[in-house]
Amino acid sequence: MRRIIIAVLSILIIASCTKEDHKETDKTARLSLRFDHLNQGQSLLVDSLMYINAANNLYLVSEIQYFISDVSLYKNGETHLLDSWKDIHYVDTDLPYTWDWELKDSIPSGTYDSLSVVFGINETKNQSLMFVNPPESLMFWPEYLGGGYHYLKLNGKWKDEDDVLRPYNYHLGIGQLYDETGGDPIGFVQNYFTVTLVNESFEFPEAGILKLKVDMDVDQWFVNPEIFDFNQWGGDIMQKQDAMAMAVNNGSTVFNAHWVSD
Amino acid sequence: MTLFLALLGIALLLASCQSKDDVPVHQPTAYTIEIPFGFPTELNIPDDNPMTVEGVTLGRYLFYDGRLSGRTHADSLMSCYSCHRQERSFEAGIDHPDFPGGYPHGLSGKHTHHVMLPLINLVWNHSGYGWNGSVYKDNVNAEYRNIEDIVRMAVMAEDEMFGDTSRVVALFNQLPAYKQLFQDAFGNPEVSFRNIERAIAQFVRTLVSANSRFDKYIRGELQLTQQELNGYVLFTTEEGADCFHCHGGYGNPLFTTHLFYNNAKDSIFDDPKDRFAISADPMDHGAYKATTLRNIEVQAPFMHDGRFKTLEEVIIFYSVDLVQSNSVDPLMHHIHTGGVRLTEQEMSDLLAFIRCLRDDEFMTNEAFSRPQVLPDSDTSY
Numbered sequence: 001m002r003r004i005i006i007a008v009l010s011i012l013i014i015a016s017c018t019k020e021d022h023k024e025t026d027k028t029a030r031l032s033l034r035f036d037h038l039n040q041g042q043s044l045l046v047d048s049l050m051y052i053n054a055a056n057n058l059y060l061v062s063e064i065q066y067f068i069s070d071v072s073l074y075k076n077g078e079t080h081l082l083d084s085w086k087d088i089h090y091v092d093t094d095l096p097y098t099w100d101w102e103l104k105d106s107i108p109s110g111t112y113d114s115l116s117v118v119f120g121i122n123e124t125k126n127q128s129l130m131f132v133n134p135p136e137s138l139m140f141w142p143e144y145l146g147g148g149y150h151y152l153k154l155n156g157k158w159k160d161e162d163d164v165l166r167p168y169n170y171h172l173g174i175g176q177l178y179d180e181t182g183g184d185p186i187g188f189v190q191n192y193f194t195v196t197l198v199n200e201s202f203e204f205p206e207a208g209i210l211k212l213k214v215d216m217d218v219d220q221w222f223v224n225p226e227i228f229d230f231n232q233w234g235g236d237i238m239q240k241q242d243a244m245a246m247a248v249n250n251g252s253t254v255f256n257a258h259w260v261s262d
Numbered sequence: 263m264t265l266f267l268a269l270l271g272i273a274l275l276l277a278s279c280q281s282k283d284d285v286p287v288h289q290p291t292a293y294t295i296e297i298p299f300g301f302p303t304e305l306n307i308p309d310d311n312p313m314t315v316e317g318v319t320l321g322r323y324l325f326y327d328g329r330l331s332g333r334t335h336a337d338s339l340m341s342c343y344s345c346h347r348q349e350r351s352f353e354a355g356i357d358h359p360d361f362p363g364g365y366p367h368g369l370s371g372k373h374t375h376h377v378m379l380p381l382i383n384l385v386w387n388h389s390g391y392g393w394n395g396s397v398y399k400d401n402v403n404a405e406y407r408n409i410e411d412i413v414r415m416a417v418m419a420e421d422e423m424f425g426d427t428s429r430v431v432a433l434f435n436q437l438p439a440y441k442q443l444f445q446d447a448f449g450n451p452e453v454s455f456r457n458i459e460r461a462i463a464q465f466v467r468t469l470v471s472a473n474s475r476f477d478k479y480i481r482g483e484l485q486l487t488q489q490e491l492n493g494y495v496l497f498t499t500e501e502g503a504d505c506f507h508c509h510g511g512y513g514n515p516l517f518t519t520h521l522f523y524n525n526a527k528d529s530i531f532d533d534p535k536d537r538f539a540i541s542a543d544p545m546d547h548g549a550y551k552a553t554t555l556r557n558i559e560v561q562a563p564f565m566h567d568g569r570f571k572t573l574e575e576v577i578i579f580y581s582v583d584l585v586q587s588n589s590v591d592p593l594m595h596h597i598h599t600g601g602v603r604l605t606e607q608e609m610s611d612l613l614a615f616i617r618c619l620r621d622d623e624f625m626t627n628e629a630f631s632r633p634q635v636l637p638d639s640d641t642s643y
Contacts, residue, residue: 166595
């Protein structure tokens with residue numbers, strides 16, 4: 001009897017070792033994203049009154065803070081969501097440690113068709129108090145306006161028609177619908193959107209880390225397809241769904257991505 | 263012979279165990295800060311000063327003991343409490359009996375450079391202490407990094423206790439009851455200034471305020487009045503009073519970001535201790551810490567220089583009196599109209615909401631209050 005037990009145990013141990021060995025021979029790699037910020041193709045210079053948008057507004061950019069979520073790979077009609085460690089990443093132009101996001105997911109090697117991210121956070125995940133620590137918590141979006149978190153804070157100043165330097169807060173998050181009385185919101189609009197960062201096939205290697213550099217060109221928030229004029233919309237948009245809808249429309253051309261090596 | 267050697271070995275082993283038991287082991291009781299609903303979970307507690315019940319107990323005594331100035335004469339006593347009054351959310355308050363208008367001065371008679379900030383929820387401050395954030399975790403100067411350092415600065419500063427740390431240590435080393443408290447807290451009866459700093463910092467980190475009417479509202483324990491709710495909407499909307507970006511709300515119940523802003527008070531900046539003095543960023547001219555609005559009702563005067571005596575004055579300022587400058591913070595986007603332009607009713611509603619951030623339980627909590635008797639004391643220090 002004892003021999004039988006020993007034999008069974010040995011088989012089980014060997015089987016488990018085999019499984020481990022099999023795991024180790026899987027060909028997987030990881031993905032990392034590096035965020036950078038440009039204006040009209042050049043490195044962004046903050047607090048420099050030197051940019052002119054399509055509406056002919058002279059403006060500067062002070063800081064940009066935003067959430068990227070739900071990195072997805074597409075292959076043969078199937079979607080692979082990379083969310084095994086975390087699925088929402090905060091980027092802040094003032095905090096260099098936020099510029100790199102190394103995803104922990106092990107991605108099988110092979111050919112993939114495309115890669116996308118969500119700008120902002122979808123309605124299922126965008127729950128108030130899911131971030132209680134700064135800097136993410138400082139992105140909270142008031143309950144009255146829909147709750148959750150700002151997708152984007154883009155702050156700066158522009159020269160208005162009277163040649164006065166005025167602050168702007170180009171903030172994107174859940175939009176509100178109001179009736180003609182201008183009372184409390186009667187509904188909300190989810191303004192997050194999907195951005196296809198890579199739209200041609202690419203190979204994931206058998207090991208290592210594949211690096212994608214993601215550039216946000218700030219000026220694109222104000223053009224293509226819609227021209228955003230600060231003199232028309234003023235310094236704030238988070239209670240102006242029409243303006244936020246323009247930001248959503250323009251957002252898909254804000255990012256450019258390309259693979260990089262060390 | 264073998265038996266003899268074995269017995270000898272066992273005897274030696276037992277002797278060594280006995281010797282180990284003789285060494286007194288210092289095992290203070292860990293103090294745990296309960297995280298209130300919605301508050302951050304990351305605490306600013308230095309690795310070299312873990313919170314203990316004994317440390318907090320000692321810190322509370324020291325916080326309230328006028329001998330911290332290093333002196334015993336009634337005319338020259340000064341403690342943290344001399345300025346940081348519990349009933350004023352641990353700042354001086356405009357009605358302070360010794361500091362008219364809420365402008366503190368030190369034992370030398372010299373006034374502090376700025377008015378005070380409250381000692382409230384500081385265990386969640388990660389971005390620098392003081393109006394300009396000059397004391398911060400990553401400071402290259404290791405003597406200006408945390409609350410422990412502020413204790414030393416307060417004891418030595420001409421505009422505060424104007425003391426001498428060696429003299430303070432010598433004085434407290436003469437006090438046997440304190441020596442026992444130091445033994446209990448740090449495992450060493452010998453008083454050192456480092457341990458004085460540690461104990462007071464531990465006590466200050468326990469000063470948690472999270473039981474205002476607003477806290478109870480978000481925990482579902484009570485309902486706010488309609489006027490308070492109206493004020494809450496104004497507080498958290500850009501088209502309203504637009505307070506929340508700097509002063510928090512449901513998603514940031516500290517009611518401060520702990521960051522620094524030029525909030526459009528001035529157009530000329532000549533304060534050598536504004537945020538620019540720390541960051542050297544030209545956009546930080548005239549920038550100061552956004553204070554927490556918890557208990558703000560009892561913390562007059564307001565702003566870094568105490569220019570406003572009432573909350574009504576502050577609200578009027580944000581409504582119509584903003585001043586343009588190149589370094590005004592981008593979040594002050596209502597500046598082109600002078601402010602957020604609230605009606606009389608809206609100002610009243612906003613004030614009602616701000617008043618529901620008052621936490622009377624915090625300001626009467628016995629654990630934070632002045633001990634009835636101080637160690638080694640036959641008189642009031």
